[in-house]
Amino acid sequence: MRKVSNPLALAVLAFLLMEPMHPYELGRRLQETAKDRSFRYNRGSLYMVVKQLAKAGFIVEQGSVRDTERPERTLYALTDEGRAELHDWLRELVATPKAEYPHFGAALSLLSVLDPAEAVELLGRRSATLAEEAAQIREAVRAAAEGGVGWVFLVDDEYRLALLEAELRFVATLVDSLGRSDYIETWHTIFGSRNDGG
Template sequence: MTATVKSSPLGLTVLVLLHHRPLHPYGIQQLLKRWGKVHVVNVGQRAGLYRTIERLQAGGLIAVRQTERDQLYPERTVYEVTDEGRAVTRDWLEQMLAVPKAEFPVFPAALSNMLMLSPAEVLPILERRAARLADRRAELERQTADAEVGLPRITLIENEYLLAVLGAEERWLQGVMSDLRDGSLTWSAEMLAAFQEASEPTSDE
């Protein structure tokens, strides 16, 4: 049955949270926010969390523990991880840690098509990205510092990684923008057309 359940960052995180104690979806969402997991899993829409929970339940990885009824809140279904879910959690975690996955983020795709714009058009666009990256890094540093009091390093290890990645991208981006400013990185429609013509095979080949 578990073969039909595809691993995902949110699915793994839900399973890990349920290892600690049974929870209802709202409790899961609140813990994700409180523990800063929103930086590494997409919980922007509650519907996505409910769909993930449905998939995990259909695959036998979690089960209904009980239904809570309270006059102050709507009926809430509490879930717990199953024995099968515990085994799958470990397998997913080992795979995600050990095996680099071929992912296709939007920024490299945009870079590969950047030649559609001119260098003069690209520079201010990348400057806007650099400013947003700096803001994001500063916010993540602030949140990490606020959460660090008394917490073991392992509980914030994903923030450490994200900050390293952000820093690396910022340094690379600054280098590219510098090259655009001094003209060492440049292109034109004529240059690209000449390159394409030169790289096309001749009729004799």
């Protein structure tokens, strides 16, 4: 069990590996590098994670800075324990698959409750959203690569794109299956009279 288990902590440790920073700067770097697509956070959760990491001994206060009109900000630096935690945690995440419970998987496990025609319509809307997101990521990756960003800094986007493309293929196949007459007839036999939840 990790002392700090929020994945955002992993990003904080990684950024502090480069240099000491204050939480505001950490948030700015997450946005600038588009890591905010991989780590869900807001200002409050970022400050909370920084406090948790300090309490665990993974980071320490290292002075403060005052820039422009803003109030003084506390700089945090990575400790040796924090560096060890970063590498150990990252190695574990890269090497060991973990069971995840995405919302879509939960919905799919109960998909038979929906009228096949409605399920097809809803999946069509999902496909449109997925395709739009995939196009945005492709464009962001292209622009970053043209701007000189190394491929290794884009692998999280490439991974997300691969997942989106796989899900698009899966949804297309599922839509075809839901449209088959044998499934529709079976659904109406089993659920037709019970599914008037409109």
